[in-house]
Amino acid sequence: xxxxxxxxxxxxxxxxxxxxxxxxxxxxxxxxxxxxxxxxxxxxxxxxxxxxxxxxxxxxxxxxxxxxxxxxxxxxxxxxxxxxxxxxxxxxxxxxxxxxxxxxxxxxxxxxx
Amino acid sequence: xxxxxxxxxxxxxxxxxxxxxxxxxxxxxxxxxxxxxxxxxxxxxxxxxxxxxxxxxxxxxxxxxxxxxxxxxxxxxxxxxxxxxxxxxxxxxxxxxxxxxxxxxxxxxxxxxxx
Numbered sequence: 001x002x003x004x005x006x007x008x009x010x011x012x013x014x015x016x017x018x019x020x021x022x023x024x025x026x027x028x029x030x031x032x033x034x035x036x037x038x039x040x041x042x043x044x045x046x047x048x049x050x051x052x053x054x055x056x057x058x059x060x061x062x063x064x065x066x067x068x069x070x071x072x073x074x075x076x077x078x079x080x081x082x083x084x085x086x087x088x089x090x091x092x093x094x095x096x097x098x099x100x101x102x103x104x105x106x107x108x109x110x111x112x113x
Numbered sequence: 114x115x116x117x118x119x120x121x122x123x124x125x126x127x128x129x130x131x132x133x134x135x136x137x138x139x140x141x142x143x144x145x146x147x148x149x150x151x152x153x154x155x156x157x158x159x160x161x162x163x164x165x166x167x168x169x170x171x172x173x174x175x176x177x178x179x180x181x182x183x184x185x186x187x188x189x190x191x192x193x194x195x196x197x198x199x200x201x202x203x204x205x206x207x208x209x210x211x212x213x214x215x216x217x218x219x220x221x222x223x224x225x226x227x228x
Contacts, residue, residue, distance in 0.1 A: 004155075032215060043204055043219040044156065045115075088155050092215060099144060099208070099215050100169060103155030 002027040004091050006104035014112050019076040021107050023089030026070070032092035033065055035074045037085045038106065044088055048074060079111045115139070117220035119205050125226045126195055133191045134223045138207030145188050146217060147180055148204040149173065156204055162188060163210065195227045 003026040013019045021035075032051055036044035048063040050056045050072065056063045062075040072091075076083055086106040093100055118137040126132050138145045144163050148156035159178070161169040164185040174180075177195075182188040192199055202224050206217040 008153075034216070036219075043202075043222045046216060046218065049216055090155070099210070100146065100158040100161055100171075101148075101156070101217060102158070105153065105155050 002030075002091075002093055002102050004089055004102050004104040006087075006089050006107050008105055009108040010110050011107055012110045012112055013079050015079060015081060017079050019079045019083065019109055019111070021074040021076075021087050021089075021109065023072045023074075023104055024070055025072070025089075025091045025102075027091065027093060027102075028067075028070060030070075030091045030093065033063070033072045034090040034092075034101065035061075035063060035072075036088040036090060036103075037083075038088055039085045047087070076109075079109075081111045081113050084109055084111045115218040115220065117205055117207050117218055119203075119220040119223050121223055122221060123224050123226075125228065127228050128195060128197060130195055131191065131193045132195060132225065133189055134203055134205075134225075135187060135189050136205030136207075136220060137187045138205070139209075139218060142207035142209050142218075143185070144208045144210045144215070144217075145182055146206040146208075147188070147190050148206065148219075150202045150204060150222075151200075159190075192225075195225075197227050200225055200227045 035048045050063040089104040090101040116139040147159040150156040162182040202222045
């Protein structure tokens with residue numbers, strides 16, 4: 001059973017602080033890793049994708065991947081109240097022709113003004 | 114708006130009825146996916162099409178569920194003899210398959226309530 005684990009939270013940070021979201025996955029052969037943001041009652045929205053070890057930065061967001069530790073994280077700098085949402089970690093399964101995403105349960109982030 | 118359209122947005126039905134949902138992917142995307150999401154959970158994979166071929170199906174997709182993508186464009190997901198446990202958000206996603214890069218964009222979803 002391929003699993004993606006996230007701390008469900010809620011994670012509360014003050015406005016302007018750094019929010020750190022973590023995710024571990026069980027399938028060592030996983031190739032692609034994604035962070036989606038989901039507002040209450042809405043569908044998932046892609047925030048970041050990362051495919052190789054190291055850091056990837058996009059604006060206030062930084063994704064970090066460590067395949068040896070089977071760990072992926074998302075940092076949100078200068079957190080804003082509009083960042084309050086559930087953040088979903090998703091992993092593409094290994095195996096030829098397998099493109100389904102396996103999601104964690106999500107971490108709920110609250111940014112306090 | 115990602116460009117993936119789902120219809121209807123909401124569906125309320127009585128137990129035992131059949132329901133059908135439609136998904137229109139981003140026009141140039143050849144891959145289309147269906148997921149189901151219940152409260153407090155992440156989306157769970159149901160099935161995947163590459164063009165018109167259904168290539169993967171989850172164990173979650175019981176024999177009451179059927180999906181089609183007849184011309185490799187839009188897709189339908191039908192649930193027969195609905196049960197209360199089918200109440201969930203049904204999400205469609207599409208992607209342009211280019212090797213390892215397979216970013217999936219989600220539609221707004223269809224929220225099903227089975228009474």
